[in-house]
Amino acid sequence: MLQNELTKRLQIDYPIVLAPMAGGVTSSELVAAVSNSGGLGMIGAGYLSPDQLRHQIKEVKVLTTKNFGVNLFVPSSYSVDEQKLTISEKYLHSIELELGIQKTTPSLPNYEQDIETFEKMVNIVIEENIPICSFTFGIPSEDIRTKLKQNASIIIGTATTVQEAIMNEEAGMDAVVVQGSEAGGHRGTFAGGDQQSLIGLLSLIPQAADQLSIPIIAAGGIMDGRGLLAAQCLGAMGVQLGTAFLVCEESGANKLHKEAILEAAEDEVVLTKAFSGKMARGVKNRFIEKLHGAEENLPEYPLQNELTKAIRKAASADKNPEYLSLWSGQSPRLAIKLSAQELVEKIVNETLKLKNTLS
Amino acid sequence: MLQNELTKRLQIDYPIVLAPMAGGVTSSELVAAVSNSGGLGMIGAGYLSPDQLRHQIKEVKVLTTKNFGVNLFVPSSYSVDEQKLTISEKYLHSIELELGIQKTTPSLPNYEQDIETFEKMVNIVIEENIPICSFTFGIPSEDIRTKLKQNASIIIGTATTVQEAIMNEEAGMDAVVVQGSEAGGHRGTFAGGDQQSLIGLLSLIPQAADQLSIPIIAAGGIMDGRGLLAAQCLGAMGVQLGTAFLVCEESGANKLHKEAILEAAEDEVVLTKAFSGKMARGVKNRFIEKLHGAEENLPEYPLQNELTKAIRKAASADKNPEYLSLWSGQSPRLAIKLSAQELVEKIVNETLKLKNTLS
Numbered sequence: 001m002l003q004n005e006l007t008k009r010l011q012i013d014y015p016i017v018l019a020p021m022a023g024g025v026t027s028s029e030l031v032a033a034v035s036n037s038g039g040l041g042m043i044g045a046g047y048l049s050p051d052q053l054r055h056q057i058k059e060v061k062v063l064t065t066k067n068f069g070v071n072l073f074v075p076s077s078y079s080v081d082e083q084k085l086t087i088s089e090k091y092l093h094s095i096e097l098e099l100g101i102q103k104t105t106p107s108l109p110n111y112e113q114d115i116e117t118f119e120k121m122v123n124i125v126i127e128e129n130i131p132i133c134s135f136t137f138g139i140p141s142e143d144i145r146t147k148l149k150q151n152a153s154i155i156i157g158t159a160t161t162v163q164e165a166i167m168n169e170e171a172g173m174d175a176v177v178v179q180g181s182e183a184g185g186h187r188g189t190f191a192g193g194d195q196q197s198l199i200g201l202l203s204l205i206p207q208a209a210d211q212l213s214i215p216i217i218a219a220g221g222i223m224d225g226r227g228l229l230a231a232q233c234l235g236a237m238g239v240q241l242g243t244a245f246l247v248c249e250e251s252g253a254n255k256l257h258k259e260a261i262l263e264a265a266e267d268e269v270v271l272t273k274a275f276s277g278k279m280a281r282g283v284k285n286r287f288i289e290k291l292h293g294a295e296e297n298l299p300e301y302p303l304q305n306e307l308t309k310a311i312r313k314a315a316s317a318d319k320n321p322e323y324l325s326l327w328s329g330q331s332p333r334l335a336i337k338l339s340a341q342e343l344v345e346k347i348v349n350e351t352l353k354l355k356n357t358l359s
Numbered sequence: 360m361l362q363n364e365l366t367k368r369l370q371i372d373y374p375i376v377l378a379p380m381a382g383g384v385t386s387s388e389l390v391a392a393v394s395n396s397g398g399l400g401m402i403g404a405g406y407l408s409p410d411q412l413r414h415q416i417k418e419v420k421v422l423t424t425k426n427f428g429v430n431l432f433v434p435s436s437y438s439v440d441e442q443k444l445t446i447s448e449k450y451l452h453s454i455e456l457e458l459g460i461q462k463t464t465p466s467l468p469n470y471e472q473d474i475e476t477f478e479k480m481v482n483i484v485i486e487e488n489i490p491i492c493s494f495t496f497g498i499p500s501e502d503i504r505t506k507l508k509q510n511a512s513i514i515i516g517t518a519t520t521v522q523e524a525i526m527n528e529e530a531g532m533d534a535v536v537v538q539g540s541e542a543g544g545h546r547g548t549f550a551g552g553d554q555q556s557l558i559g560l561l562s563l564i565p566q567a568a569d570q571l572s573i574p575i576i577a578a579g580g581i582m583d584g585r586g587l588l589a590a591q592c593l594g595a596m597g598v599q600l601g602t603a604f605l606v607c608e609e610s611g612a613n614k615l616h617k618e619a620i621l622e623a624a625e626d627e628v629v630l631t632k633a634f635s636g637k638m639a640r641g642v643k644n645r646f647i648e649k650l651h652g653a654e655e656n657l658p659e660y661p662l663q664n665e666l667t668k669a670i671r672k673a674a675s676a677d678k679n680p681e682y683l684s685l686w687s688g689q690s691p692r693l694a695i696k697l698s699a700q701e702l703v704e705k706i707v708n709e710t711l712k713l714k715n716t717l718s
Contacts, residue, residue, distance in 0.1 A: 001717055161626045162692065181540060182559035196626040196643075200541035200559035202589060203580035203689035207625050210692065221562035230561060230589035233713060266566050267520045267555040284555075330562035333521065333569065354592060355717050358360055 006215040006237035011067050013038030015238030020071030022046030027252030032063030033340035041068040050120040057128045069132030075114035078300040087297045101314045106306045126151045138190040139171045158188035160197040165208045175215040182221030184243045184329035186280040209235025223334035225350025243329040248340045256321040264332035275325040277304030286322035365574040365596035370426045372397030374597030379430030381405030386611035391422030392699035400427040409479040416487045428491030434473035437659040446656045460673045465665045485510045497549040498530045517547035519556040524567045534574040541580030543602050543688035545639040568594025582693035584709025602688040607699045615680040623691035634684040636663030645681035
């Protein structure tokens with residue numbers, strides 16, 4: 001149960017994966033601590049530059065000799081809608097004035113450049129012999145998949161519907177992270193509608209398991225042994241935990257972010273497109289409320305993400321959680337401040353104990 | 360595991376409860392079959408008249424000597440917004456024209472009368488010595504709770520957030536149905552916001568379990584032994600199944616409704632206020648699509664429910680599933696056409712088998 005096909009393939013002791021939270025949350029200390037505790041540490045490289053990624057890989061290698069992985073965002077193409085840009089800038093400018101931020105002209109992302117960066121990142125994963133590479137927001141090209149597999153890297157996709165899970169299996173992924181509606185941060189949806197891809201794990205896992213032969217890693221709201229054993233009952237082999245590790249001592253998340261989660265109730269965690277243009281789940285704050293009515297008129301990801309950068313940076317410097325993205329899953333009441341090792345041990349012990357009460 | 364405090368209190372063999380689906384789905388045959396199979400049959404009396412309820416109770420008593428229960432909707436007060444009525448009537452009238460329905464003037468519901476009817480229903484539950492009475496859409500008055508408890512009836516509430524679950528426990532409920540975002544049909548939300556009360560069961564059950572001492576019955580997307588055992592891992596004692604029983608042979612659901620579920624995928628099941636003014640989950644069809652843009656401008660429940668009655672009735676007569684409310688949870692891929700007894704046996708066997716593979 002704790003050792004299975006997935007742990008064997010990933011060469012880890014327990015089927016507990018660190019969710020590859022981007023934006024500095026998966027610090028080298030956190031990645032290494034999860035791997036050293038018998039789980040799988042993952043670098044959330046979504047917003048890193050190639051140089052930063054190489055640097056962090058080298059850092060983690062100093063801190064652990066165990067397997068760890070890297071997660072990459074598959075670049076999204078997008079169209080620029082001038083009207084939406086104008087609407088967003090109007091909202092954001094009033095907030096910038098309020099926060100005393102000098103108006104800046106954000107550099108808009110460039111899809112061709114994103115693809116180039118993505119390929120560089122993949123090459124770094126290969127050069128550094130990273131054994132596990134996972135992907136969010138889509139399925140990488142066949143070239144990239146083949147290249148990684150030739151390097152003996154295990155590749156893992158992300159899905160929010162059964163159909164997306166099937167697409168990952170058909171693309172030759174070795175495993176798939178199945179992200180339930182409970183999950184914090186960005187939705188990994190890439191082929192479905194925003195609303196229709198919000199499937200609770202209790203529904204999503206068994207329906208995906210019935211269609212797949214590759215191992216399923218369940219993600220969304222799982223924080224303890226109850227969640228791990230439940231996910232396995234439903235047909236998952238392992239679990240990927242974000243929020244639970246985000247509040248850990250080693251995590252690189254902003255202190256205000258950790259505090260917001262530790263104080264939140266499950267119904268204070270909401271879905272929003274306000275920060276990035278892509279649906280994501282986090283603790284409700286003033287920024288989300290202010291942009292609430294405009295959500296469907298905001299520029300797409302990653303445009304809106306660039307536009308809100310200055311505000312998030314200033315809010316962080318000002319220690320103002322009302323304008324930070326406070327990503328969280330739907331189980332904030334289960335968050336506890338521990339070290340990553342204590343958390344992994346706690347989950348393992350709870351799972352074993354719970355299993356015995358069932359028998 | 361299959362026998363616990365909940366089954367002992369409800370005097371049933373297995374912790375499997377028939378969701379009290381209103382509108383004729385919980386036929387006397389279905390209620391009795393679930394109870395005769397060792398689960399708990401429930402009459403969904405939400406839309407029944409007092410006479411109809413008494414008649415059905417007598418019918419079920421002929422078909423089973425086992426315990427069964429009744430579910431009542433706690434009446435909702437509402438305000439009449441003339442503008443919203445006009446908007447709704449405009450949409451509905453164009454559909455009525457399309458379906459060739461003579462324009463009718465629906466009788467608007469009356470809150471005082473609803474309260475009176477509700478009290479009559481409670482009296483019938485008492486007079487007929489129904490041992491279990493559950494409630495949806497709120498918590499009944501202290502008078503009613505006391506009256507039922509004096510009659511030795513077990514009372515069960517419905518909650519969609521931890522806070523609503525706590526309110527039910529504080530009101531002296533003997534157990535609480537915790538309805539996850541996966542659930543089909545109407546949301547039981549009565550104290551929270553529509554969106555913020557959409558909590559996946561994997562998050563909702565453990566967070567509720569940590570705060571409650573009364574038994575939790577999990578509802579939403581559970582269709583098989585995997586779901587039952589997972590719910591128990593998370594802290595529930597039992598499960599309440601709607602969609603799984605709706606497609607059973609004995610269910611009174613429209614044949615078109617059963618077929619729609621049996622053919623649907625998990626991402627074709629959506630949330631809508633179009634049919635009743637209250638958020639509910641069902642298979643997407645033309646009626647939902649047509650009213651999609653207007654949802655926030657529709658009259659509240661139960662007004663909209665009255666306004667759409669003629670359309671639903673005509674669609675049923677015409678065998679046109681595009682204008683019926685095709686309520687379903689998020690696991691339609693797990694639906695199988697069986698008898699209720701076969702379904703209960705299947706779930707029990709799967710649960711026992713799965714438990715053994717974990718040990």
